[in-house]
Amino acid sequence: MTQTTEPAPAVGPPPEVEPDVLDVAAMPGGVPGAIEAILMVVDEPVSDIALATALEIPLPEVTDALRALVDDYDGRGFMLREVGGGWRIYSRPEYAAAVERFVLDGAQAKLSHASLETLAIIAYRQPISRGRVSAVRGVNVDGVVRTLLSRGLIEETGAESETGAVLYGTTGYFLERLGLRDLGELPALAPYLPAVETLDDLAEAGRS
Template structure:
């Protein structure tokens, strides 16, 4: 295999490994080449990334390699994070988020029972926006995924903990609970839309 192709594969593996990163030993095993060759290719990539026209670099921490952005460009990344992501969430996504926030941990089937409709799409949307995440598996037939809110959920809604969610009325009616929760999330959704204008 050509050196250029090996470097491209290493670059892709570094990207795909995300926050967890990858070790030289893992790269050696995946590529079936010597550790020395992997180290040499990493050094070449590091050198290439040092050029001013490149926006990424390889960082090594505790023998784990990470592909990361250059610190000298941090002001631009901060601006990106300050720009709100796409505007409003759909009503279905808001309902689903409210149910998960108040009833977590909860499975998709349980969400669908409360909403009375399929919830594949809203769950996918919320996972894609990092507002909810898989937090385990339920000890039942099929071991369905349990969902809960993420740290990004708290940040998105300006909360420091789930205890800051507005209390729901003391009632057994799940419809009332859902309506109250929907109002809370809709308020934030509208505020975000105003901020985007």
């Protein structure tokens, strides 16, 4: 009895695995829907470039979708705004009282008058040292500056070359809270604040 042997199967390279391709167009709502889903879970503004990278689509498609969403939200209780170098969904200012009552339950967490004054001086005269801010306000601002730092409204931006004093400026979070794209959108308050040269004189007088 002759025993036959089955030929061994040919061994070749493993089959190629299809790459995980993100098909945004096939999703419900397409590109605008995908962008909406991302914006609903972010804690800070997202740039159009970051959205295009995440969704693996050309930047112009993201830009068109963002503009379409802005128009689509017209007349709603929320809106899409470009703030602090990115995009984020906000409730409309017209509903601020209702939102504050729900979120805060009547408790207003506001900055003190001293903090607001200090923040305004830093915003309009940045980068600026604590000594110069103290010279304008006429009081020590160390505690106020610590408060503003802890709330993420200001940050250290460097040091003065002559004295080594720490310089402070506002943050992206500051722009976000005020609903500004950049510092150029600040109200025209700077002309009413002392010039840098005057701040130097005031600071020097305070040290003497």
